[in-house]
Amino acid sequence: MLIDQAKIHVKAGDGGKGCTSFYRDRSVRKGKPNGGDGGDGGDIIFKVDKNIRTLLDFQYNRHFKASGGSHGSSNNKKGHSGTDLYIRVPPGTIIRDVATGFVLRDLKDAGEEVRVAVGGRGGRGNSKKSLATAGEKGEEKKLELELKLIADVGIIGYPNVGKSTLISHISRAKSKIANYPFTTKAPVLGMVRINEVDLTFADMPGLIEGAHKGRGLGDEFLRHIERTKILLHMVDMAQREGRDAFSDYESINRELSLYARHVAKKPQVLACNKMDLPQAGDNLDKFRKKIDKKAFPISAITGEGVKELLDEIQKNCY
Ligand SMILES: Nc1nc2c(ncn2[C@@H]2O[C@H](COP(=O)(O)OP(=O)(O)OP(=O)(O)O)[C@@H](O)[C@H]2O)c(=O)[nH]1
Ligand SMILES: [Mg+2]
Structure with missing residues (x-):
C-alpha cells in the first residue's frame, strides 16, 4: 500500500468587533447605547469529493483561511458572518491534528463533512449593561492529511x-x-x-x-x-x-x-x-x-x- 501525505495549516475566520454607538437625533445628543454585535467568523469544513483521487492539490496550496465576520455597526446592526471555507478531499482521507496526534476524522463516503476549525464568535455591541467587546479569534490548526493509495x-x-x-x-x-x-x-x-x-x-x-x-x-x-x-x-x-x-x-x-x-x-x-x-x-x-x-x-x-x-x-x- 502506498501513502500520499500532506501537511496543511487552517485558520477559521475571526469574529467581527462589537460596535460602540449611542442613539442620536436632533434633540438627543447621547441616547441609549445601540452598538450592534460583530458577525461570527467562518468555519473550516472538509468535504469528501469522489472526483478527487489524490492529495495533489495540497502540494501547491497549504494555507487555508476562512473569512472573518464583519464588525457590528450603529442602530444595533449585526455584522455579517464570515463564509465557511470548504476544503475538498478524496474519499479515504484521514485527518490528524499535528499538535495532539489525534485523528479528527476518517472520511470515507462521498459528501461526508467534518468541521475541523470553528470561526470566532462576533464581539458584543455595547448595551445598557456592558461595553462592546472584540470578536473571538478563529481556531487555528496544523493538520496532517493521509490517503492510502492504490497506484493507477x-x-x-x-x-x-x-x-x-x-x-x-x-x-x-x-x-x-x-x-x-x-x-x-x-x-x-x-x-x-x-x-x-x-x-x-x-x-x-x-x-x-x-x-x-x-x-x-x-x-x-x-x-x-x-x-x-x-x-x-x-x-x-x-x-x-x-x-x-x-x-x-x-x-x-x-x-x-x-x-x-x-x-x-x-x-x-x-x-x-x-x-x-x-x-x-x-x-x-x-x-x-x-x-x-x-x-x-x-x-x-x-x-x-x-x-x-x-x-x-x-x-x-x-
Ligand atoms: N539518453 C537518455 N538517457 C536516459 C533517458 N532516460 C533515462 N536515461 C538514463 O538512463 C539511466 C538509468 O535511468 P533510471 O531512470 O535510473 O532508470 P530506472 O529504470 O529507474 O533504473 P532502476 O531503478 O535501476 O531499475 C540514467 O543514467 C539516466 O540518465 C533518456 O530518455 N535518454
Ligand atoms: Mg529507478
Missing part, C-alpha cells in the same frame, strides 16, 4: 531503462536516477494530472528474469503492481551493454505471467525510451516489426513523445 499506473521494465527518469519528469516525485541497475529499491509514488484527471504513478524497481522467485529485488515488488489499473512497460531503445529490447520486453512479460495471471493480463502501454540517442531510431524500427502492439517512442530526458504517451495512459485508466 505501475511503471515496470528492466533495470536502467529510465523508469525513475520518467516519473521525475512528469511528477514532483524524487526518485533516485543513476546509470546502474537496481537504483530504485522501493516503489516511489508520483501524482500526475493529465487532461484534468489525477493519476497516481508508481515507479518500480527494475525486474529481471527470476523476479517471480525473488531474484533481483524480487517478488515483493511485484506485489505492489497487483492492484494497479494498468502497467506502463518501458524498454530501452539504446540497447547498450549488449541488451536487446525485444528479449527484455518478452522476459518481463514472462515474469509477470509466472508471477500471476491477472497481473500479466493487465492492460499495458508500451514506451520505447531513450529515443534521443543516435542508434535508437533503427532499433525502434526493428523492435516494431517483432511486436503486435502500439509502441510510443519517448525520451524521458528531453520529454519528447511524453505528452502522447500520457494521453494514451489516461484513456486506458478512466
